[in-house]
Amino acid sequence: MTQIIQQALNKTNDYSAIKDIKRVAGGSINEGFFTETENGRYFIKHHANSPEGFFELETDGLLLIKETKTVSVPKVLAFSDKKGEAFLIIEWIEGRKTPETQARLGEQLASMHQQFGEKHGFQKDTYIGTLPQPNGLFSNWLDYYRDRRLRPQFELGIRNHFIGGKRRERLERLLYRLEHWIPEEIPPSYLHGDLWGGNWLPGPGGNPYLIDPSFLYGDRHFELAFTELFGGFSQEFYKAYTGEFPFADYYEDVKPLYQLYYLLVHLNMFGESYGGQVDAVLQHYV
Incomplete structure (x- = not known):
């Protein structure tokens, strides 16, 4: 090395x-x-x-x-x-968290989410981990999320033999009915794309830094839902975020639906240990 x-x-x-x-x-x-x-x-x-x-x-x-x-x-x-x-x-970034670090991260992420692209998605295919993420630019977030996020993971899960039977049937029904939960008019925010607790760190003075992005333009609530899936973000983070950019009324309705994408990714990367969480989301909607 x-x-x-x-x-x-x-x-x-x-x-x-x-x-x-x-x-x-x-x-x-x-x-x-x-x-x-x-x-x-x-x-x-x-x-x-x-x-x-x-x-x-x-x-x-x-x-x-x-x-x-x-x-x-x-x-x-x-x-x-x-x-x-x-x-x-x-x-090399080095620093220690202060009592204000997560609040700063919330405020700054809210400011980033108020920067917008012209369309949803990204002009290049990207990766989540090492799994390919097919992209493209879409005028409609619903079409992008269904056809470039959920469907490729669904098809990969079938090939990997993680999706079949009742799970496959429910996913097919969910993809068909996605418009029942996702609004059509959503502005395409700048998104980190893989924002879990391990993909930010404190720098000098406790200032937060984002690392390891899988960038896209899309619904900011897609990003926020992932922050809640595995933890790593404090109540101060969410309080500061909503103080700058309140959650939309539909957030709680779509949160598990947006978390489903990352659960499918983990199912395809790490196996059936994530199957129960996938099934719980599917049972919630279908």
Whole structure:
């Protein structure tokens, strides 16, 4: 790894001697390393068998969030998607949470969600973990969510033998009746796309940073629903968010429906341990 890391650092024009390399725990997709040279401190992600465009897409997401000037993201220093040597180098972010950190994150995320694209979706296909996410730009959020989010996971689940019988029947009925719950006129907010508790961290002064995006434009409540699925966000976060941008009246009606996408992703990635949660959502709607 030292040779790969040195080659990666050369892409940043840092040719100085490496002083320290430490493996950073926490990611299930990539290998992560804290690296310090005579000139700087970096976080380097490496994937030995990354899919096409993997780190380029992550870079795109970080830059789009940065352009909103609402919530901080690490500075991207270099990336490569070369097979066997793919990497992403970003600045090393270090800090501690303060009592205000999560409130700041709520306020800043609400500000980001008030930045809008012209259409829903994204112009490039992306990934959730390493699973492909087919995209495209849609004038209608309902069509995008059904045809580019739920349906591909549904079809993958069938191929993986995780979706069949009653589960398949209920999912088919839900896809057919989706318009009963999702409003047609929804503005396409800037979304992180994979915002669980492990994809933000505190930086200097306790300022929150977003990491590891899977960017798209869409219904902001899709993002908010995922924040509630696995935890990691405090009541101060939600209070601050709603103080800037209150939830729409339909949020509670669609929350499990939006969480269903991420549960299907986890079903396809990790197996039947998520099947019960998928079935509970389906029983709620069908």
